Amino acid sequence: MVRVALIAESFLPHMNGVTHSLLRVIDHLSARGDDVLVLAPRAAELPSEHAGYNIEGLPAFALPRYPNVRIATVTVGRVVRLLRGFQPDVVHLASPFVLGLQAMLAAEQLGIPTVAIYQTDVPAYASRYGFPLAEPLLWQQVQRIHQRATLNLAPSSYALSQLHDHQIDRLRKWTRGVDTARFTPEKRDEAWRARIAPHGERIVGYVGRLAAEKQVEDLRVIATLPDVRLVIVGDGPLRARLEQLMPTAHFTGFLGGDELARAIASFDVFVHPGELETFCQTIQEAMASGVPVIATGRGGPLDLVDSSRTGWLYTPGNLHEMRMRVADLVGDDAKRAAFALAARETVRDRSWTAVCDALLAHYADAIRLNRLRPAAGWPVGPRASVTASRG
Numbered sequence: 001m002v003r004v005a006l007i008a009e010s011f012l013p014h015m016n017g018v019t020h021s022l023l024r025v026i027d028h029l030s031a032r033g034d035d036v037l038v039l040a041p042r043a044a045e046l047p048s049e050h051a052g053y054n055i056e057g058l059p060a061f062a063l064p065r066y067p068n069v070r071i072a073t074v075t076v077g078r079v080v081r082l083l084r085g086f087q088p089d090v091v092h093l094a095s096p097f098v099l100g101l102q103a104m105l106a107a108e109q110l111g112i113p114t115v116a117i118y119q120t121d122v123p124a125y126a127s128r129y130g131f132p133l134a135e136p137l138l139w140q141q142v143q144r145i146h147q148r149a150t151l152n153l154a155p156s157s158y159a160l161s162q163l164h165d166h167q168i169d170r171l172r173k174w175t176r177g178v179d180t181a182r183f184t185p186e187k188r189d190e191a192w193r194a195r196i197a198p199h200g201e202r203i204v205g206y207v208g209r210l211a212a213e214k215q216v217e218d219l220r221v222i223a224t225l226p227d228v229r230l231v232i233v234g235d236g237p238l239r240a241r242l243e244q245l246m247p248t249a250h251f252t253g254f255l256g257g258d259e260l261a262r263a264i265a266s267f268d269v270f271v272h273p274g275e276l277e278t279f280c281q282t283i284q285e286a287m288a289s290g291v292p293v294i295a296t297g298r299g300g301p302l303d304l305v306d307s308s309r310t311g312w313l314y315t316p317g318n319l320h321e322m323r324m325r326v327a328d329l330v331g332d333d334a335k336r337a338a339f340a341l342a343a344r345e346t347v348r349d350r351s352w353t354a355v356c357d358a359l360l361a362h363y364a365d366a367i368r369l370n371r372l373r374p375a376a377g378w379p380v381g382p383r384a385s386v387t388a389s390r391g
Contacts, residue, residue, distance in 0.1 A: 003036075003089045004035070004090055004092055004363070005092065007039050007040075008041075009041070011040035012050065013043075013046070017279070018119055020281065022038075022094055024177065026051050028352065035086075038055040039082060040055060041057070042059060056082060058078070066237070072099035072102070074102055079103050089113075089367060090112065091112050092114075092115050095117060097142075101145050108377075113369065114148075115149065115363060117153050118159055118278065119278055120278065122142065125276065142168075147169070147378065150369050151366040154172075154278065155175055155176055155300060156175070156300040156302070160173055174362060175303075176284065176355060177354065178347050179352065180347065182258070184288065185290035185340070186265070196250055197229040202228050204230050204326055205230075205269070205271070206219060206230075206232050206233065206270070207282045207285070208274070209234055210232070210237070210238045211236040213274060216232065216273065221319045222326050229250065231249070232246075233252045233255050234252075265290065268291070270282075270283070270286035270293045271295070271326060272295045274299075275298045275317075280295070283301060283304045284304060287304070287311075287344060288348075292339035292343055293305050293310065293312075293343065294311055295314075296313070296316045297315060297316060310339055311329075311343065312328070
């Protein structure tokens, strides 16, 4: 049995990639009978428990214009007291930035190993939101956290390279699972398709937040393709603007559970234009649903899409190429079917059980590494062991 303190920069009820992964981890630890404490920024809708585990809501404020983004204002001393009371074997830092740093410092004081999960490219978000000068400052914050962590996990080869290039050590690759029982070609719904595309158009779909970092506006070049119905699943601050930009597209709003699975399985092609993805879980869900994927050739999709076999990767920023790749697949039934079959086969064995078992092995590795930690902390700078540490 292992005792794990999970530190979440965001958590329920706000669903995103970080929350989704944490819920899967919690369910896995619960099934094993492990002990878990969750620390997360306090919100009115934050539950007090999940899967029988206590959720400690910490003082926080919402960012202006983004009420779902809450910044914890807790002191290191408060986190020290909470961790001391729980006595975890390991502290799991989920996409750490503000609360994660406080928990990192608290764990250091108590001598508890930390596993930091790099999942969100916060520095690049600054440039996308019009603050390019903030990017190097935000990378300093990322370095401050991850250079101190006992072990750092990243979901893709691209994300590992980012951390390595910023002088961050003790790296491992930890990917994500996909629920192939929920996301399956069997959920394809012809009645749903007939309602969305009553004239028999091919359905090209996107799933994700409608926010600047996702570059959803790039899909405008697809909306004008003949015999194509663009479907955009999700919600966010840019929805009204995007609806004006792409008046012929169908916006479903947020979908979850079986509704989401049905929508994805009913697509003919899945497109994701975002260049800032460290992984991109919705690509895996589309592939599990037997839907070929077209994505930008940057970030997490590089590991997920086998170009010319399960979909196409296009040159970042080249919207003409993206449009041509979509036209290629919607116009070729045989190729699309072959890509769809290969996509499903590629993710068939990527279960969350296997992924969470790998995480437990990383926890054990961090506990071992913590015994080797120098009294002055981990050294920062050139290292000879990084390549070997990327198992």
